[in-house]
Amino acid sequence: MRFEPVATVRAYERVVQQIEEAVFSGTLKAGERLPSERELMTQFAVSRSTIREALRVLQAAGLIRSKPGDPRGPEVLAASPAALHKSMHRLTRADHLSLAELLQFRMALDGSAHLLAAKLRTEEHLAELEAALAAMHAGTSLGYAEFSRADVAFHEAIARAAGNPLLVVCLEVVRGVVLEQIEERLSHAGDQDALMRTWLAHHGEVLQAIRDADGELAARLARRALYDNYAEYVPECERVLLHPLLDI
Amino acid sequence: MRFEPVATVRAYERVVQQIEEAVFSGTLKAGERLPSERELMTQFAVSRSTIREALRVLQAAGLIRSKPGDPRGPEVLAASPAALHKSMHRLTRADHLSLAELLQFRMALDGSAHLLAAKLRTEEHLAELEAALAAMHAGTSLGYAEFSRADVAFHEAIARAAGNPLLVVCLEVVRGVVLEQIEERLSHAGDQDALMRTWLAHHGEVLQAIRDADGELAARLARRALYDNYAEYVPECERVLLHPLLDI
DNA sequence: GACGGTATGCTGGTCGGACCAGTAACCCAG
DNA sequence: CTGGGTTACTGGTCCGACCAGCATACCGTC
DSSP: OOOOOOOOOOHHHHHHHHHHHHHHTTSSOTTOBOOOHHHHHHHHTSOHHHHHHHHHHHHHTTSEEOOTTOTTOOEEOOOOTHHHHHHHHHHHHHTTOOHHHHHHHHHHHHHHHHHHHHHHOOHHHHHHHHHHHHHHHHHGGGOHHHHHHHHHHHHHHHHHHHTOHHHHHHHHHHHHHHHHHHHHHHHTOSOHHHHHHHHHHHHHHHHHHHHTTOHHHHHHHHHHHHHHHHGGGSOGGGGGGTGGGTOO | OOOOOOOOOOHHHHHHHHHHHHHHTTSSOTTOBOOOHHHHHHHHTSOHHHHHHHHHHHHHTTSEEOOTTOTTOOEEOOOOTHHHHHHHHHHHHTTSSOHHHHHHHHHHHHHHHHHHHHHHOOHHHHHHHHHHHHHHHHHGGGOHHHHHHHHHHHHHHHHHHHTOHHHHHHHHHHHHHHHHHHHHHHHTOSOHHHHHHHHHHHHHHHHHHHHTTOHHHHHHHHHHHHHHHHGGGSOGGGGGGTGGGTOO
């Protein structure tokens, strides 16, 4: 005979569980309101501090949002990958990952994203991609900041065409972290004009491959572009980690 | 001239930010202790309620853990994918992540992991993989639970051979979430014996490919195995999402 | 001197009450 | 019908209190 370990469940945790369950089961839909803290306090028969700690947890998880002074109470939010984004971001920051590992991960994911985008894209996606590319063209004359914004839009359009929200979130996060690591070195890069032209040419090739539904080519182009542009910031001895992703 | 939107930052949020920053920057390492709530309250010059709400948020994010009565104060935790797992789990429950998308993501990641493992593996990794496979062999006669444990060990060994911690974490998380979604249907599956034999054969092939440093083959085998074993749980109309990852 | 139990001072968890700035809805004057 | 002020209640923050639980230092026993 075996005994179960006794788990002391905090009061606020039980409040979290109940509200969470109500949200997931659909009893509480997005946009609806929770009772006020003082009302919840009587319903759960706990103090306001306990209620507030529970609400903080739910808020951190992205399930609710509360605005001071609003007589309608805390709002139930629609499910969004924001919380996923945040925990992913925390993990990448806390893990002290090397740039090589981040790039390796990004090359793997970006390759898959481009492959899927090429195979699954619709006409709407193609139109969106073309619009993003045109915006990048226009952005070249408006300075690097504007160009960079358009570049992000292009990447997001690819991720959307791939159609996988997990892929989108992970790519977005790791992209941000990579940029964080090299941005100071990047701003020192001399010829921003040449940089913009390089990216523009690459995105043009990628778009053509996606239009042709040539997933393998799009994936290879994407991985190669990441390597060509970022490998210089990776210590030489670690670059070998990236090579297996280039040969395929 | 443009004005910035004024963001009212709550007191507890600033506490969270400061502690978070200390953890990420390495000032606070895993295993170390935070000052007690009453001490933090004087350091941050806020009330204990505010401190507690901040600690709740950090705890929900998996950065700290506090045990009642411990005079050493709240403990700083090592980075763990638990929070990532939870937010992904929540998203799947809220129906924003279908099994097809999870599998698609897992096929992409697992393929890359196998590719990297085949290209970067050392002799130690090979030995570890062989040991894991032997454990699976032994596990077949000890029931499905034991076999499953050995199976996980094999997957982890592959991820370790690939050498990318982000890949490891993401695979681990998405693997868990996939199993959650199908476990009730899985336990009803009749012939567990045949299932175990199938996996055993597949892992043998994969190991051979990795030994031969044939990354493309290992990746293809991994993606194919995932599809063969899990696609039946995906609604037919969504299976097309997985096909582009099989053709490469 | 080595050991086991106890006392102590702290911890986190919970409670209740209080005040403030802010919001949304309502109502009334125009 | 509109606009502006009133009002009731919201969430954010603070304070003080009590409890059970943990580590440690202390102390008496052997």
